[in-house]
Amino acid sequence: MIKEGKDVLNKYGDYQAYSFNIFDTILTRITGSPEGIFTIMQQRIQNDVSFASLPQSLSCDFARIRRNYEDYSRKHLPENRGEITLEDIYIEIAQNYALTEAQIETLKTLELEIEYNYSIALTDTIEEIKVLVSIGKKVLLISDIYLPYSAVKKMLNKADMMFARLPTYLSSECQKTKSEGTLFTFVQGKEHLTLSSWIHIGDNKFSDYKIPKSLGLQAFHKQLVKETFFEKYLDKELKYNVNAQVFLGSSKVARLYDKQSFMYRVGCNYAGPILTAFACWILEQCKLRCIDTIYFIARDGYIVKRIVDIIIRHCQIPIRTDYIYGSRKTWLVNWRQNDDADLLKKYLLQEIPKGSKNFAFVDSFGSGYTLDNITELMQDFWQLPITAFYIYRGTRKKGTETKNLVTKIDCMHFLDIWDNIELFCKAPEGQCLAYKEINNKVVPVCEESEGKLIQEFGFDDYLNGIVNFALSFILTEPDWKYNKSSIQDILFWYIKRINEFPDNDLLQFLLYFPRFEERKKLKYTDLGRMEREIELKLKKFKYLEKVIEKKKLFNLLK
Numbered sequence: 001m002i003k004e005g006k007d008v009l010n011k012y013g014d015y016q017a018y019s020f021n022i023f024d025t026i027l028t029r030i031t032g033s034p035e036g037i038f039t040i041m042q043q044r045i046q047n048d049v050s051f052a053s054l055p056q057s058l059s060c061d062f063a064r065i066r067r068n069y070e071d072y073s074r075k076h077l078p079e080n081r082g083e084i085t086l087e088d089i090y091i092e093i094a095q096n097y098a099l100t101e102a103q104i105e106t107l108k109t110l111e112l113e114i115e116y117n118y119s120i121a122l123t124d125t126i127e128e129i130k131v132l133v134s135i136g137k138k139v140l141l142i143s144d145i146y147l148p149y150s151a152v153k154k155m156l157n158k159a160d161m162m163f164a165r166l167p168t169y170l171s172s173e174c175q176k177t178k179s180e181g182t183l184f185t186f187v188q189g190k191e192h193l194t195l196s197s198w199i200h201i202g203d204n205k206f207s208d209y210k211i212p213k214s215l216g217l218q219a220f221h222k223q224l225v226k227e228t229f230f231e232k233y234l235d236k237e238l239k240y241n242v243n244a245q246v247f248l249g250s251s252k253v254a255r256l257y258d259k260q261s262f263m264y265r266v267g268c269n270y271a272g273p274i275l276t277a278f279a280c281w282i283l284e285q286c287k288l289r290c291i292d293t294i295y296f297i298a299r300d301g302y303i304v305k306r307i308v309d310i311i312i313r314h315c316q317i318p319i320r321t322d323y324i325y326g327s328r329k330t331w332l333v334n335w336r337q338n339d340d341a342d343l344l345k346k347y348l349l350q351e352i353p354k355g356s357k358n359f360a361f362v363d364s365f366g367s368g369y370t371l372d373n374i375t376e377l378m379q380d381f382w383q384l385p386i387t388a389f390y391i392y393r394g395t396r397k398k399g400t401e402t403k404n405l406v407t408k409i410d411c412m413h414f415l416d417i418w419d420n421i422e423l424f425c426k427a428p429e430g431q432c433l434a435y436k437e438i439n440n441k442v443v444p445v446c447e448e449s450e451g452k453l454i455q456e457f458g459f460d461d462y463l464n465g466i467v468n469f470a471l472s473f474i475l476t477e478p479d480w481k482y483n484k485s486s487i488q489d490i491l492f493w494y495i496k497r498i499n500e501f502p503d504n505d506l507l508q509f510l511l512y513f514p515r516f517e518e519r520k521k522l523k524y525t526d527l528g529r530m531e532r533e534i535e536l537k538l539k540k541f542k543y544l545e546k547v548i549e550k551k552k553l554f555n556l557l558k
Contacts, residue, residue, distance in 0.1 A: 024223075055098070086148060117476070156168070196218075230497065247273045267466040301324075330434060341377065346442050
C-alpha cells in the first residue's frame with residue numbers, strides 16, 4: 001500500500017529533519033548475519049583461480065580471520081580516530097599474511113562486490129522516505145559502518161536513485177560514531193539543525209534510540225528485520241557455513257512481505273529452506289547424471305516442483321519438469337491381478353512417451369517400495385534404467401540401491417524425521433484414487449474434499465511463504481546453488497532441529513495441519529493431535545538424552 005504524507009507524519013511526528021539509519025533500516029543483507037559476507041567470500045576465494053596466490057592458511061579460514069581482524073582493528077584504533085575503515089582491516093591482514101598490494105586490492109574489491117550483490121532494499125522504509133521528500137522534509141542518512149562512502153552510496157542507489165541526492169554521513173568518513181553520540185553532534189553542526197526539530201529512526205535500540213534520546217533528539221525504534229530464536233541458534237552454530245547464512249538471510253527477507261499469518265512464517269522459515277535444499281540437491285543430481293526431464297509425483301511433488309521451476313528459470317538450467325499423478329493407492333497394487341493395470345500403463349505411456357531417455361521421478365520421503373512396484377509394472381514396455389530421487393525412510397544401505405530397473409538415489413537416509421517431510425510437501429488437492437479415460441486421454445480421479453480442508457487451513461499463505469523464500473534465495477549469486485553437495489548439511493540441520501524444538505508456529509503446523517493418509521489412526525481428530533503431541537515430546541526427550549550422553553552427565557545426575 002502506498003503511504004501518504006499524513007500517515008508518515010502521524011507515525012513519526014512533524015519535524016523539520018528526519019534522519020535514518022542505513023543497514024537493517026533502509027538496506028539489509030541476504031545473509032543471517034554480517035559475517036555471512038565473509039563466509040561467501042571464503043567460498044569464492046577457495047573456488048576461484050584468481051585467488052590461488054593467497055596463502056592457504058588465509059584461504060582455508062578467511063571468514064573467521066576477517067572477523068577477528070575487524071575486532072583487532074577496533075581494539076587498536078588510535079586515540080585520534082573515531083572509527084575503523086575497510087582499509088584498516090586489510091592492512092592488518094596484509095601485515096600478518098605477507099600480502100601484496102595487488103592481493104589486498106583484490107580482496108577489498110571482492111568484499112565490496114559481495115556486499116553489493118547481497119544487499120536488498122527494505123521497501124517499507126524507502127516508501128516513507130519518498131513521502132517525506134515529496135512533502136519537502138529534510139531527510140538525512142546516518143550510519144556506523146567501516147565501508148567507504150562510495151560503496152554505501154552504490155548500494156543505496158541500487159535500492160533507489162533517490163538516495164543519490166540525500167546527504168549521507170558515515171562513521172568511516174566522518175571518524176565519529178552514533179554509538180558515542182559524536183556523529184549526531186557532527187551532523188547537527190553540518191546541517192544547522194536544532195535538536196527539537198529533528199527525529200532519528202533506526203533499528204538499533206542503543207545507537208539509534210537511547211543515544212539520540214540522551215542528546216535531546218527525538219528517536220523512533222524501527223525494527224523491520226527480526227531474527228527468530230531458531231535463527232539465532234543456527235547462526236551461532238553455523239556462523240561460517242555459507243548455506244546456513246544464505247538460507248537464514250532468505251528467510252529474514254521473505255518475512256518482510258508478511259508478518260501476520262503463522263502459515264506464511266512456517267513456509268518461509270522452515271518449509272522453504274528444507275524444500276529448497278531438497279530442490280537444489282535434486283538439480284545437483286540431475287546435473288551429475290545428465291537428467292533432462294524430471295517427473296514430480298503428486299502430491300508430494302507439487303511444492304518441490306514450484307521451487308525447482310523457480311531455480312531453473314532464474315539460472316537458465318536446461319531441464320524440463322512435469323507433474324505426474326500417482327499415489328500409494330493407485331501405484332502400490334498387485335497390478336497383475338488388477339483390472340485397471342492397462343489403464344495405468346496407458347497413463348504412464350501418455351505422460352512419459354516410450355523412448356524417453358534421461359528422466360527421473362521425484363518423491364518426497366519413503367522406503368521406495370511404491371517406486372519398486374510401479375517400475376515392475378513398467379518393465380512390460382520399458383527396458384531402460386529409471387532414476388528416482390527421494391528422502392529414504394529405513395536403514396542405511398551401502399552405495400546406490402538398484403532393484404527392478406529403478407535406481408533410487410536417497411538424499412538423507414540417516415535421520416529420524418518420521419512423516420514431517422511429507423507434511424511439508426502437502427498440496428491443495430486430494431489423493432489420486434484412480435484413472436479414467438476421456439476422449440482417448442487418461443486423466444486422474446482425485447478426492448476433492450482433502451484439498452478443500454488444506455486450502456481452508458491457510459495453504460495459500462504457506463505456499464506464498466515458500467515461494468518468497470525461494471525468490472529471496474535466488475537473488476544471491478547463482479554460481480553455487482545447485483552444484484554443491486554441502487547443501488545436504490543444512491538440510492540435515494534444519495530437519496534435526498525442528499523435530500527437537502519446534503517453535504509455536506511450527507508446533508501449531510505439526511499438530512493441526514490436516515492429514516489423511518492414516519485416517520484409521522485418527523490423525524485428524526483430537527485423539528490424533530494428542531498422539532502427535534506425545535510424538536513430539538518423545539523426540540525432544542530423545543534429543544536431551546543424546547546431549548546428556550555426549551556431555552557425560554549421567555554420572556553427575558546419578
